[in-house]
Amino acid sequence: MSAVQTTSPTQDDTRRRSPMADVFFSLMRSRTFLVGLVIVLFWVACALFGEHFAPYDPLADDIINALAPPSSEHWFGTDQIGRDVFSRVIVGSRDILTVAPLATLLATIAGTALGLLTGYFRGIVDDVVSRILEAFMAIPVVIVALLAIVALGTSKATVIIVIGLSFAPIIARTVRSAVLAERELDYVAAAQLRHESAFHTMFVEILPNVIPPILVETTVRLGYAIFAVATLSFMGFGIQPPSPDWGLSISSNYGMIGGGFWWTVLFDALAIASLVIGVNLVADGVHGALND
Amino acid sequence: MTNSAPTKPAKAENALELTDLSVAYRVAGRNRAVLRNLSLNIRQGEAYGLVGESGCGKSTVALTVVRYLPRNGSILGGVISLDGQDVMKLDAEALRRARAESVSMVYQDPGKALNPSIRIGRQLTEIFELGGVTGQAATDRAIAMLNRVRISDPPSVMQRYPHQLSGGMQQRVAIAMALANDPSMLILDEPTTGLDATVEAEVLDLIAQLRQELSASILFISHNLAVVSNMCDRVGVLYAGMLVEEGPTDVVFNDPRHPYTVALLRCLPRGGQRKDQGRLDTIPGFLPGIGADIKGCAFADRCALADNRCRTELPPLYDLSDERGKRLSRCFHHDKAQALPRATPSDVATAPKPTTAPVLRVAGLNKTYASHGHPLRAVKDVSLDLRPGETLGLVGESGSGKTTFARLLLGLVPPDDGGTIELEGKALAPKLENRGDDQVKAMQIVFQNPDSALNRSHSIRHILSRALKRLAGLSGKAQEARLDDLVRAVRLTDRHLAVKPRQLSGGLKQRVAIARAFAGDPRIVVCDEPTSALDVSVQAAILNLLADLQSKEDVSYIFISHDLGVVRYLSDKIAVLYLGRIMEIGPSEEVFSGPHHPYTEALLSAVPQLDQTETARIRLDGEIPSATNPPPGCVFNTRCPRKIGPICEQQEPPLAEAQPGHSIRCHIPYPELARLQKAVVTEPA
Numbered sequence: 001m002s003a004v005q006t007t008s009p010t011q012d013d014t015r016r017r018s019p020m021a022d023v024f025f026s027l028m029r030s031r032t033f034l035v036g037l038v039i040v041l042f043w044v045a046c047a048l049f050g051e052h053f054a055p056y057d058p059l060a061d062d063i064i065n066a067l068a069p070p071s072s073e074h075w076f077g078t079d080q081i082g083r084d085v086f087s088r089v090i091v092g093s094r095d096i097l098t099v100a101p102l103a104t105l106l107a108t109i110a111g112t113a114l115g116l117l118t119g120y121f122r123g124i125v126d127d128v129v130s131r132i133l134e135a136f137m138a139i140p141v142v143i144v145a146l147l148a149i150v151a152l153g154t155s156k157a158t159v160i161i162v163i164g165l166s167f168a169p170i171i172a173r174t175v176r177s178a179v180l181a182e183r184e185l186d187y188v189a190a191a192q193l194r195h196e197s198a199f200h201t202m203f204v205e206i207l208p209n210v211i212p213p214i215l216v217e218t219t220v221r222l223g224y225a226i227f228a229v230a231t232l233s234f235m236g237f238g239i240q241p242p243s244p245d246w247g248l249s250i251s252s253n254y255g256m257i258g259g260g261f262w263w264t265v266l267f268d269a270l271a272i273a274s275l276v277i278g279v280n281l282v283a284d285g286v287h288g289a290l291n292d
Numbered sequence: 293m294t295n296s297a298p299t300k301p302a303k304a305e306n307a308l309e310l311t312d313l314s315v316a317y318r319v320a321g322r323n324r325a326v327l328r329n330l331s332l333n334i335r336q337g338e339a340y341g342l343v344g345e346s347g348c349g350k351s352t353v354a355l356t357v358v359r360y361l362p363r364n365g366s367i368l369g370g371v372i373s374l375d376g377q378d379v380m381k382l383d384a385e386a387l388r389r390a391r392a393e394s395v396s397m398v399y400q401d402p403g404k405a406l407n408p409s410i411r412i413g414r415q416l417t418e419i420f421e422l423g424g425v426t427g428q429a430a431t432d433r434a435i436a437m438l439n440r441v442r443i444s445d446p447p448s449v450m451q452r453y454p455h456q457l458s459g460g461m462q463q464r465v466a467i468a469m470a471l472a473n474d475p476s477m478l479i480l481d482e483p484t485t486g487l488d489a490t491v492e493a494e495v496l497d498l499i500a501q502l503r504q505e506l507s508a509s510i511l512f513i514s515h516n517l518a519v520v521s522n523m524c525d526r527v528g529v530l531y532a533g534m535l536v537e538e539g540p541t542d543v544v545f546n547d548p549r550h551p552y553t554v555a556l557l558r559c560l561p562r563g564g565q566r567k568d569q570g571r572l573d574t575i576p577g578f579l580p581g582i583g584a585d586i587k588g589c590a591f592a593d594r595c596a597l598a599d600n601r602c603r604t605e606l607p608p609l610y611d612l613s614d615e616r617g618k619r620l621s622r623c624f625h626h627d628k629a630q631a632l633p634r635a636t637p638s639d640v641a642t643a644p645k646p647t648t649a650p651v652l653r654v655a656g657l658n659k660t661y662a663s664h665g666h667p668l669r670a671v672k673d674v675s676l677d678l679r680p681g682e683t684l685g686l687v688g689e690s691g692s693g694k695t696t697f698a699r700l701l702l703g704l705v706p707p708d709d710g711g712t713i714e715l716e717g718k719a720l721a722p723k724l725e726n727r728g729d730d731q732v733k734a735m736q737i738v739f740q741n742p743d744s745a746l747n748r749s750h751s752i753r754h755i756l757s758r759a760l761k762r763l764a765g766l767s768g769k770a771q772e773a774r775l776d777d778l779v780r781a782v783r784l785t786d787r788h789l790a791v792k793p794r795q796l797s798g799g800l801k802q803r804v805a806i807a808r809a810f811a812g813d814p815r816i817v818v819c820d821e822p823t824s825a826l827d828v829s830v831q832a833a834i835l836n837l838l839a840d841l842q843s844k845e846d847v848s849y850i851f852i853s854h855d856l857g858v859v860r861y862l863s864d865k866i867a868v869l870y871l872g873r874i875m876e877i878g879p880s881e882e883v884f885s886g887p888h889h890p891y892t893e894a895l896l897s898a899v900p901q902l903d904q905t906e907t908a909r910i911r912l913d914g915e916i917p918s919a920t921n922p923p924p925g926c927v928f929n930t931r932c933p934r935k936i937g938p939i940c941e942q943q944e945p946p947l948a949e950a951q952p953g954h955s956i957r958c959h960i961p962y963p964e965l966a967r968l969q970k971a972v973v974t975e976p977a
């Protein structure tokens with residue numbers, strides 16, 4: 001006897017809070033979510049307004065002061081051509097926070113559409129598309145990236161497309177299983193008994209009911225996307241110099257750690273880590289609130 | 293209370309005593325009363341039934357007794373004493389022990405008690421392990437437990453996960469778990485509400501038998517009056533958290549002394565009542581919401597006998613004990629209770645229908661599914677027809693093919709090649725996509741579960757407007773005008789349009805579902821168990837609504853229900869299905885009054901009835917055989933109490949016409965069936 005019945009029949013005139021309001025209140029009570037949110041909002045603020053409060057121009061070199069260790073003038077020190085690391089870290093959030101969310105958005109839209117199609121039609125459509133998606137998921141992102149760069153050249157758009165398309169199958173899988181469960185509900189049969197088009201049934205009837213798992217999957221994917229963007233930049237496939245992007249900075253400075261110039265790399269690495277952790281905390285919070 | 297040592301005191305006189313119990317739920321910052329000064333006693337070994345509409349506080353009583361109230365619930369006053377022990381004074385450890393050793397609870401939904409991801413065996417042995425019995429001993433105990441709840445082959449059942457068991461089996465496992473530690477008090481909260489008639493009868497039989505073996509006291513909560521009347525020694529009627537009537541079950545149900553009890557009993561189609569003999573009575577209005585400020589009698593707003601005194605003064609519990617037993621009624625006018633005027637006039641104006649051409653004609657319909665590589669004949673060779681304005685009742689245990697048949701008609705699943713479905717003389721394409729818009733809108737359905745049938749993301753207005761747009765082709769002003777009519781026809785109001793389904797009660801949701809089905813002036817509406825989840829008062833209103841709509845619109849129904857009283861009330865014609873085959877079909881009255889097929893006979897005798905004078909009950913043993921591997925010969929032969937010999941196992945009997953319009957699939961000739969069945973009624977077996 002562990003389960004306790006807490007739900008109860010709704011009376012005629014007891015209006016319960018809407019589900020969205022429930023989710024909102026439970027998010028506001030989740031410490032995980034709030035901490036994550038503060039971290040993410042901090043970086044978003046840096047991305048939007050960073051240059052206004054960065055003490056130096058992140059791109060301005062100052063060879064005389066190159067590789068200065070952290071000090072009261074340069075809190076995080078300077079890099080090999082004397083640029084202020086602190087300013088670069090602040091402003092370096094901009095590209096990653098543009099590219100990663102756009103890539104996630106692309107993955108969500110494509111994944112949702114594919115998930116709805118495969119879950120709704122099942123049968124041959126599902127078999128064929130699912131096999132293709134599985135094959136796609138088996139290819140490492142880096143190889144996709146290389147191929148895409150050969151085809152499209154390096155640019156932010158390439159990164160967005162590469163990551164968006166690599167993540168779409170994962171989101172599609174989540175959406176598909178949610179749709180499979182919805183499809184068994186009688187409101188779908190009722191729609192068919194009105195001769196609704198498949199498009200209407202998928203997007204107007206089913207989609208609103210599978211938003212919660214999509215939301216969770218999207219926030220989780222955003223964390224991975226940030227990591228992936230940083231990795232691609234590090235490998236030189238993504239964001240290009242002179243952007244103060246974190247991954248790019250690490251890539252151009254990591255050879256310096258051996259010389260004891262740790263500050264040229266550490267703060268960028270911490271920035272990436274904190275943003276990923278922040279997004280993951282938000283994802284955990286959303287997941288918790290939606291599964292309460 | 294001096295902290296009780298673990299020595300078991302001698303049994304107290306009452307297994308459970310609630311004295312002046314008040315419980316409230318905190319909602320929006322305010323404590324709202326749910327139970328108001330409730331007092332009741334359950335004697336050792338007694339089965340006590342608690343009835344009332346949903347929301348009256350029945351489950352709260354159950355949860356309070358085991359101190360399992362939800363977080364926002366609190367006990368404001370009163371005493372709960374379990375076997376002489378004050379439950380409120382127990383510390384956490386003693387409470388845990390009481391729950392583990394002396395009280396057990398079974399819920400309506402066995403899914404709540406069973407963990408879906410753990411095998412049955414593990415869940416059972418876990419209970420014994422908590423009690424210190426481990427290893428093989430625990431396994432043996434678990435097997436013994438499953439045997440006790442009449443589960444065949446326990447070792448194989450223990451290997452399975454809950455979802456691999458049928459609803460009835462799951463509930464039996466849940467009962468086994470509740471009994472595992474030999475409780476002295478067993479609380480059953482709507483334990484059979486979700487099960488179909490024969491499974492329900494089996495589970496009830498099981499509970500009744502266990503009662504003999506266990507000598508446990510039982511608190512049996514149900515909104516099904518018939519079930520309570522069969523199971524319980526005494527019954528209490530709860531209204532707005534107050535006891536309004538109490539007494540021996542048969543006395544209360546046959547001679548009720550509170551208008552609420554009278555009204556509840558009148559909601560049921562009883563004694564073979566039919567729609568053309570009068571509408572069912574209903575209870576107007578609603579239960580007061582929780583925390584409502586109640587001045588006089590809580591029932592006054594809905595009571596046709598209410599006078600000024602009723603509205604200002606709380607009636608006491610009058611003691612009406614007589615030689616039939618101790619009984620109480622909380623009504624100033626308890627002597628006049630049975631003179632309660634009807635709330636719904638019983639008049640019906642249904643002119644006898646002229647016989648016209650059938651609106652639906654089904655011939656040789658089959659549906660074979662593939663199940664693990666084996667063919668499963670879900671529907672086999674079904675032929676029937678339906679006239680305009682006529683209701684065809686479909687009955688049979690779950691798994692007999694009722695829902696599949698309905699889905700075939702609607703085109704939601706395509707039938708096997710060969711059979712035909714004709715709507716108003718025109719053949720229907722097997723698949724919905726290939727049917728014309730007119731054909732699609734002509735046949736609609738009201739599903740069993742409105743939570744599944746109404747899109748939870750859409751408002752009621754959206755749901756109904758969309759139906760009007762697609763099924764009636766209306767838009768703009770015309771659509772709004774029709775929406776108004778439709779909403780009024782199912783007795784909803786404008787204020788219900790803006791909300792989402794979850795904000796409505798079950799009965800209101802079902803009205804929305806009915807409105808949707810009627811949006812495009814259908815010729816045929818399939819009703820798949822439309823009232824099985826509803827209170828009797830709501831059920832009566834929905835059945836009246838269906839009957840009214842039918843006489844107004846001349847629509848035909850295909851009505852599926854496991855409540856045979858309800859089917860009888862609404863149906864003109866009945867088809868009895870078993871393993872996908874029609875075993876009997878004919879005019880409703882003939883099928884019910886017999887002579888009927890042995891399966892129909894068994895089904896009818898499985899129904900718990902309010903006014904049951906101990907007639908011989910025919911039990912159907914075991915579960916319905918698997919449809920992938922139906923028994924040879926007559927498919928009913930493995931369970932047939934009237935089996936006549938080898939012929940039943942060798943030859944499938946034809947569906948032979950016994951009387952004009954009444955056909956039976958059995959080797960026993962009709963006159964012989966008549967003789968056998970008459971014998972049962974007169975001489976108790």
Ligand SMILES: Nc1ncnc2c1ncn2[C@@H]1O[C@H](COP(=O)(O)OP(=O)(O)O)[C@@H](O)[C@H]1O
Pocket residue numbers: 006007008009010011317318319326344345346347348349350351352353362364365581582
């Ligand atoms: N946790 C809760 N919070 C607020 N109201 C509740 C809660 N649980 C039940 N209720 C309300 O209390 C009343 C009694 O409920 P319940 O005991 O479940 O009645 P029953 O079992 O007779 O249907 C109903 O109006 C119900 O909506």
Ligand code: SF4
Pocket residue numbers: 550551552589590591592593595596597598599602607622623624625626
């Ligand atoms: S006390 Fe009055 S209002 Fe209450 S049930 Fe009796 S007659 Fe009706």
Ligand code: SF4
Pocket residue numbers: 890891926927928929930932933934935936937940945957958959960
């Ligand atoms: S044919 Fe035989 S087994 Fe079948 S219902 Fe008749 S008597 Fe029973």
Ligand SMILES: [Mg+2]
Pocket residue numbers: 346347350351481
């Ligand atoms: Mg309840």
